[in-house]
């Protein structure tokens with residue numbers, strides 16, 4: 001279980017997340033974190049990853065207060081993929097994923113993660129052909145996929161991904177969300193993904209959290225959270241959520257609540 005209780009996060013004197021309490025999230029759930037630009041999504045993820053100490057409140061994972069354990073212990077349980085792409089070091093993709101696996105010491109079965117395990121993950125991500133390429137010679141999207149591989153290989157209990165699809169084409173966006181859902185369900189992870197594409201959130205996630213100005217606007221099943229009214233309030237758009245011919249809910253934006261001046 002992931003429990004967020006009365007969490008308050010600030011930069012200097014500016015409150016960004018104000019007294020946020022979430023309904024506990026169970027293992028095996030892929031949850032989309034949604035909200036407008038500058039609203040505190042990245043700040044919330046950084047606080048959960050232990051990179052920003054909360055001013056108040058707690059992040060509790062499976063009964064352990066993540067604020068009360070040391071960095072190494074937390075790194076075994078929590079993996080955070082920042083919004084920026086991984087640094088362009090002159091290292092082969094395969095090596096970089098192996099290094100990442102070893103950074104969290106041992107894999108779940110107690111053994112060291114080997115080349116075969118890494119190659120298998122790269123294959124499942126559709127980037128095994130890049131294994132021997134150098135990171136600093138990859139495209140933005142390819143680097144983003146390697147970042148996702150580096151995060152997944154560590155098999156955390158809590159996986160925090162900040163806009164992991166931002167540089168990916170349509171095919172890889174779908175592929176990555178599919179793989180994240182599989183990994184989350186099979187291994188009982190708790191995965192939080194910051195997304196801007198609401199249709200992807202509707203199709204691929206088990207739950208959604210919608211925040212605005214650091215406050216919770218909604219949490220629950222995707223189609224319960226993503227509604228025309230919520231989108232008007234949150235993003236200032238006139239939008240409809242309608243089911244497509246295959247029954248999947250889709251967001252259609254008709255205009256802005258107030259035309260841009």
Ligand SMILES: Nc1ncnc2c1ncn2[C@@H]1O[C@H](COP(=O)(O)OP(=O)(O)O)[C@@H](O)[C@H]1O
Nearest residue numbers: 011014016035036037038039040041042043044
């Ligand atoms: N390091 C920082 N120092 C001060 N303010 C910051 C810092 N990082 C982000 N902010 C501010 O915090 C607010 C929330 O930012 P962020 O969490 O990155 O938003 P989001 O990820 O939802 O777009 C913004 O107003 C931003 O300007």
Ligand SMILES: [Mg+2]
Nearest residue numbers: 041042043083
């Ligand atoms: Mg952000």
